[in-house]
Amino acid sequence: MGKLIYAANISLDGYLEDESGSFGWSLPDAEVHQFWNEHERRIGTSLYGRRMYETMAVWEDDDWLTGEPAVVREYANIWRDTDKVVYSRTLDRASTARTRIERQFEPEAVRKLKETSRSDLSIGGAELGAQAFQYGLVDECVLLLSPAVVGGGKPALPRGVGLTLELLDHRRFANGVIFLRHAIRSASSGAELNAT
Numbered sequence: 001m002g003k004l005i006y007a008a009n010i011s012l013d014g015y016l017e018d019e020s021g022s023f024g025w026s027l028p029d030a031e032v033h034q035f036w037n038e039h040e041r042r043i044g045t046s047l048y049g050r051r052m053y054e055t056m057a058v059w060e061d062d063d064w065l066t067g068e069p070a071v072v073r074e075y076a077n078i079w080r081d082t083d084k085v086v087y088s089r090t091l092d093r094a095s096t097a098r099t100r101i102e103r104q105f106e107p108e109a110v111r112k113l114k115e116t117s118r119s120d121l122s123i124g125g126a127e128l129g130a131q132a133f134q135y136g137l138v139d140e141c142v143l144l145l146s147p148a149v150v151g152g153g154k155p156a157l158p159r160g161v162g163l164t165l166e167l168l169d170h171r172r173f174a175n176g177v178i179f180l181r182h183a184i185r186s187a188s189s190g191a192e193l194n195a196t
Contacts, residue, residue: 010156015154085102
């Protein structure tokens with residue numbers, strides 16, 4: 001059985017991107033990129049919303065990779081070797097290999113996918129991630145906290161969902177990024193969590 005892992009680069013104040021939609025403040029250096037390579041190597045299937053998929057689809061194209069460092073080219077190969085499920089009502093077809101499109105997020109289908117998977121699964125994107133948290137599907141969070149405060153934007157974690165977490169691992173990178181890996185022990189509405 002595979003675990004569903006929500007993984008993201010986030011600002012210190014908890015955002016995936018700033019108010020203008022930029023995430024340049026979270027671009028990884030070689031050490032952090034190598035960390036992501038090792039993390040993604042364990043993933044058999046990645047679940048994406050349309051916007052996150054369109055952002056990640058750049059890894060399918062070799063043209064821009066020619067002059068990139070080996071660690072970046074390695075990530076492209078890892079990403080291409082991963083199965084991808086994209087949830088979108090507007091995409092007609094996938095632009096990348098090993099990709100299927102689903103019209104809507106079905107919690108029971110994701111549970112079955114986890115049960116039958118021989119490797120872990122990842123989920124990316126704030127909106128799709130929020131749905132997975134709300135349905136209690138996320139088993140772990142892998143967050144890389146960037147040393148940046150962006151003041152607003154797209155929250156990395158869902159609003160209105162309370163989580164009880166257990167710290168499994170952590171690490172500090174030379175560039176000031178902090179890696180945190182938590183197991184989800186329980187989830188509830190924020191109101192339920194505050195009442196306990």
